[in-house]
Amino acid sequence: MSERWARAVLSTYSLAGSLAYPVIGTYVAWRSSKGKEDPVRRRERYGRAGRPRPEGPLIWLHAASVGETLAVAPLIETILGYGINVVLTTGTVTSAALANERFGERVIHQYVPLDLKPAISRFLDYWKPDLAIIAESEIWPMTILELGKRRVPQVLVNGRLSDRSFASWKKRSYLAEALFENLAHVVAQSDLDGKRFAALGARPVTVSGNLKVDTPPPPANERELQALKRQIGNRPTWAAISTHDGEESVAAEVHMRLRARHPGLLTIIVPRHPDRADALVEEFSALGLKVSRRSAREAIAADTDILLGDTIGEMGLYLRLTEIAFVGRSLTGEGGQNPLEPAMLDTAVLSGKNVQNFRDSYQRLIQRGGAKLVRDRDMLAGAVNYLLLNDNVRHKMMLAGNATVGEMRGALARTLKALDPFIQPLIVKSRLKGTR
Missing domain, CATH: 3.40.50.2000 (Glycogen Phosphorylase B;)
Known part of the structure; x- marks a missing residue:
């Protein structure tokens, strides 16, 4: 019963998103007028690519804002060192500026597409990621389901669930299980976060500590x-x-x-x-x-x-x-x-x-x-x-x-260990591409 109910709720969510898609432009335009969207790159929010896709394996890494981007920066540097392409999505103008300052052309930055089926499908059809890595607590139902349909492994890193978020998901445990079962691995910040993800149906769950500890101190001129x-x-x-x-x-x-x-x-x-x-x-x-x-x-x-x-x-x-x-x-x-x-x-x-x-x-x-x-x-x-x-x-x-x-310190090493089964095949694929 609960499984059927979860499918019904998610189907309704998908349908509502598709119906709202034609008029969502008004909302994005309003955000743009408030400086919360980049007017030049608004198309990216609908899943329309702003850059060409490079050849070879590609990892999609999503970080919501500045804090999450800083936290995963060392992880991105490591992945780039393996010779794997990275598409980094963020949701704010400030995090986009940070990504450009930190990585330049080494990383493809895109604004994260709206969690609506047309936008997500367009994004995934174009970029065709081999792996999706999501930072902290960004749980977007349509994104998770569309990645699951395409059998793209999804790993949540530096995962955390606040008291409020956990209580909310717990009330809808049937829905949480329907979503979290699509995650190939959850790497949680703390033991408590790990227990919470496991209670909501995530498997497997490991604990890394906070990736923000492994970042350098904020710089100063x-x-x-x-x-x-x-x-x-x-x-x-x-x-x-x-x-x-x-x-x-x-x-x-x-x-x-x-x-x-x-x-x-x-x-x-x-x-x-x-x-x-x-x-x-x-x-x-x-x-x-x-x-x-x-x-x-x-x-x-x-x-x-x-x-x-x-x-x-x-x-x-x-x-x-x-x-x-x-x-x-x-x-x-x-x-x-x-x-x-x-x-x-x-x-x-x-x-x-x-x-x-x-x-x-x-x-x-x-x-x-x-x-x-x-x-x-x-x-x-x-x-x-x-x-x-x-x-x-x-x-x-x-x-x-x-x-x-x-x-x-040590969260980065533990996170990379959890990611190793997903990244190693991509490293081999990248090297084989380079020898052709």
């Missing part, structure tokens, strides 16, 4: 970094990074509480979505705070209260300006953001308690003393104040965070 350090001088600093709506206000309030105790205090605020910068400047100015916007290259003056990091791709720069970082989407948001980047850069990590999406990373950091969770604004202010006053405690946290990241 050395000239820009030194210029900012000269402007800041010996002023005390702390940062609130990857913040979501409401957390910037909390950071501003913490700044106002602490600046009398720490003369010259500079607060660095890096919103997750820089397009909110205008509203934030208005809000901070109304509080009597002087703001320097990074996007406008405004100098940090002696009376600057807040450096607003409203740029993309400069997290490594901001983190190198401080030794204390609060990681957002954890006080007013849900799920948390990645704490590994600040830990890699010798930063004492603070966070709210809503870190379900990065539970394993936070647990390890907290156990080793590299991170501390705070309950609310008052507790955050107290923690920042304490760390600014106590150099030894702060430096111990910084060292513990870096050491924890070192202990967590």
Whole structure:
């Protein structure tokens, strides 16, 4: 009964997608007007190729956005080293820019096609991938089913399931099984993620750890970094990074509480979505705070209260300006953001308690003393104040965070081991092609 029900639901999903396909252009055009789509490459969202397909074996690797793209970058480099072609799909303009910056012409980047049968079929008919690798938690029903029909092996890497996603799938376990049975292998981030995928019908499941641990720290332009350090001088600093709506206000309030105790205090605020910068400047100015916007290259003056990091791709720069970082989407948001980047850069990590999406990373950091969770604004202010006053405690946290990241490394090697049965035949195929 449940199997028939799953087939019926998926058939309805497929039919609804096909019916919606002719009018979906309005939605894509709206996203384009908001800067969320590349207007020049909108056709790729319908599965229309923007590049010629190269000869030989080809792997389709999908990473949703910037974070996932960074996580799988070392994996892509390894695959390219085998002489295998890679089509990398992402869903955002920023991740497309990152892919171009990181790989250039070595990788074929395409925007991921909409999860509608006409778009997916057109994409697969053109690219004919020999293997599909999906990063983290991108479960698209039509994509999975169409790959399954074509008997293309599908492997989920760096897999994770948040509490909310797992609960949602659990309520529809019949549907989860119908989809997850198409996956040839799931490589999960943590033991808990692995158990969750197995409970939903995925087989086989192995655990690799988090691929983000095996990536290098985010870079910084050395000239820009030194210029900012000269402007800041010996002023005390702390940062609130990857913040979501409401957390910037909390950071501003913490700044106002602490600046009398720490003369010259500079607060660095890096919103997750820089397009909110205008509203934030208005809000901070109304509080009597002087703001320097990074996007406008405004100098940090002696009376600057807040450096607003409203740029993309400069997290490594901001983190190198401080030794204390609060990681957002954890006080007013849900799920948390990645704490590994600040830990890699010798930063004492603070966070709210809503870190379900990065539970394993936070647990390890907290156990080793590299991170501390705070309950609310008052507790955050107290923690920042304490760390600014106590150099030894702060430096111990910084060292513990870096050491924890070192202990967590190895996910790339474990992921490659899981992928080996799927990639080895493609390596042989590529070499045979080269000898003809």
